[in-house]
Amino acid sequence: MITAAVTLGRTAFLMxxxxxxxxxxxxxxxxxxxxxPGLMSRYQNADAVAADExxxxxxxxxxxxxxxxxxxxALVEDLLQECWLRIHRARAxxxxxxxxxxxxxxxxxxxxxxxxxxxxxSAHRESSIDSLAxxxxxxxxxxxxxxxxxxxxxxxxxxxxxxxxxxxxLLKVRDMSxxxxxxxxxxxxxxxxxxxxxxxQAIRRALGVPSxxxxxxxxxx
Amino acid sequence: MTxxxxxxxxxxxxxxxxxxxxxxxxxxxxxxxxxLLKSAQSIAAxxxxxxxxxxxxxxxxxxxxxxxxxxxxxxxxQILGAGTAGWTGLNIPQVLLLAVWAGAVILAAAVSLDSAxxxxxxxxxxxxLPVLLLTLGFPALSGVLFPAGTGDRFVPEGLECLxxxxxxxxxxxxxxxxxxxxxxxxxxxxxGMLIGGLGGAVALIALQISCPDHYFAHVAVWHGLASGVAxxxxxxAGRRFQRTG
Numbered sequence: 001m002i003t004a005a006v007t008l009g010r011t012a013f014l015m016x017x018x019x020x021x022x023x024x025x026x027x028x029x030x031x032x033x034x035x036x037p038g039l040m041s042r043y044q045n046a047d048a049v050a051a052d053e054x055x056x057x058x059x060x061x062x063x064x065x066x067x068x069x070x071x072x073x074a075l076v077e078d079l080l081q082e083c084w085l086r087i088h089r090a091r092a093x094x095x096x097x098x099x100x101x102x103x104x105x106x107x108x109x110x111x112x113x114x115x116x117x118x119x120x121x122s123a124h125r126e127s128s129i130d131s132l133a134x135x136x137x138x139x140x141x142x143x144x145x146x147x148x149x150x151x152x153x154x155x156x157x158x159x160x161x162x163x164x165x166x167x168x169x170l171l172k173v174r175d176m177s178x179x180x181x182x183x184x185x186x187x188x189x190x191x192x193x194x195x196x197x198x199x200x201q202a203i204r205r206a207l208g209v210p211s212x213x214x215x216x217x218x219x220x221x
Numbered sequence: 222m223t224x225x226x227x228x229x230x231x232x233x234x235x236x237x238x239x240x241x242x243x244x245x246x247x248x249x250x251x252x253x254x255x256x257l258l259k260s261a262q263s264i265a266a267x268x269x270x271x272x273x274x275x276x277x278x279x280x281x282x283x284x285x286x287x288x289x290x291x292x293x294x295x296x297x298x299q300i301l302g303a304g305t306a307g308w309t310g311l312n313i314p315q316v317l318l319l320a321v322w323a324g325a326v327i328l329a330a331a332v333s334l335d336s337a338x339x340x341x342x343x344x345x346x347x348x349x350l351p352v353l354l355l356t357l358g359f360p361a362l363s364g365v366l367f368p369a370g371t372g373d374r375f376v377p378e379g380l381e382c383l384x385x386x387x388x389x390x391x392x393x394x395x396x397x398x399x400x401x402x403x404x405x406x407x408x409x410x411x412x413g414m415l416i417g418g419l420g421g422a423v424a425l426i427a428l429q430i431s432c433p434d435h436y437f438a439h440v441a442v443w444h445g446l447a448s449g450v451a452x453x454x455x456x457x458a459g460r461r462f463q464r465t466g
């Protein structure tokens with residue numbers, strides 16, 4: 001059951017309550033984080049099996065990340081392809097032993113920023129926000145138990161500034177640490193905490209939930 | 222089986238997934254997961270022909286050593302081309318303080334640049350530190366080390382130093398940019414500023430070795446201007462590059 005809209009604590013944002021929580025790709029996976037550096041090193045050594053496995057393991061994570069940011073299936077496809085090509089070109093910049101996911105998310109984020117810049121430069125201003133309802137099969141919401149306040153949470157999430165939304169997604173949906181999010185977004189840890197705090201406040205206001213400053217402060221420690 | 226289960230099993234790398242009857246049942250009515258699997262397969266197929274062994278990014282000490290080697294290279298070329306009139310005219314405390322300052326700037330620029338060229342790299346040194354040491358630290362140090370006054374030919378000699386310094390900064394910056402092309406830059410304005418900063422620092426070192434004019438005004442204005450222009454040019458070029466892609 002989702003308690004997200006009611007309790008915006010660490011374990012309960014768009015995720016099942018801790019008691020009935022099943023490890024899912026939405027949450028952080030320590031086993032995955034442990035296996036990725038080895039795969040990445042083999043990928044740098046042109047190991048085809050490792051490359052295949054790396055794509056298979058990380059692709060769903062990047063897909064969800066882009067869906068959460070863009071809501072456009074066509075755009076997500078383009079971004080994923082571009083992102084993987086960039087990851088491939090930049091694979092030499094991965095230093096063995098360092099965490100892989102922040103490295104990949106930094107490239108994914110940069111791909112998205114570049115895409116946005118290109119879009120702004122382009123003369124035609126076509127609408128890039130396809131309705132999710134037009135693609136019900138690609139809608140990630142059914143996987144999140146959309147009953148009750150999930151719609152309201154998603155609306156509130158869509159209404160907050162992009163930078164805050166991204167920080168919140170990486171912290172709460174990917175379950176990355178403040179330090180990892182700071183590395184992935186090129187910001188300082190205090191800036192990440194501040195964005196997350198503002199995002200909590202904005203979502204609380206939108207949902208009419210009273211503020212719980214102490215809990216949020218604990219959450220960001 | 223739900224879409225979340227499919228995603229989780231993919232991320233966990235479960236080998237039995239592809240032959241699982243559960244999965245086949247799920248795929249028969251889930252376009253989203255069919256599309257996800259096809260997308261992952263096409264990406265993997267796209268990357269396979271491009272696989273080529275690459276050397277992982279060198280450790281930090283190698284980046285620092287490369288920056289010092291660059292400074293030593295240009296210092297050596299300056300000694301061969303313009304002599305050591307500046308260096309020999311300095312007393313020991315001046316040489317020591319300038320060496321410490323130069324070492325600190327090169328070290329800070331190298332460490333900062335190393336993190337600027339890799340996505341999500343930890344930045345042990347903020348990128349403003351080498352720039353601050355260069356643009357404010359050097360004039361301040363000059364005020365302590367050199368006597369006040371302007372010398373006889375303040376402008377002509379100064380322009381000579383400025384042009385020479387800018388040429389050295391441009392060459393050093395060009396070499397650094399060539400190395401930067403192997404990295405993955407997410408912030409070109411910051412990276413450009415650091416490349417300009419490193420080039421400017423190398424130019425300052427070279428000028429201090431060969432320039433015999435040791436008046437504060439000359440050193441702070443003309444030598445400082447050469448490094449300042451290098452930083453500014455790098456930053457502006459980086460910003461432009463970022464905007465135009």
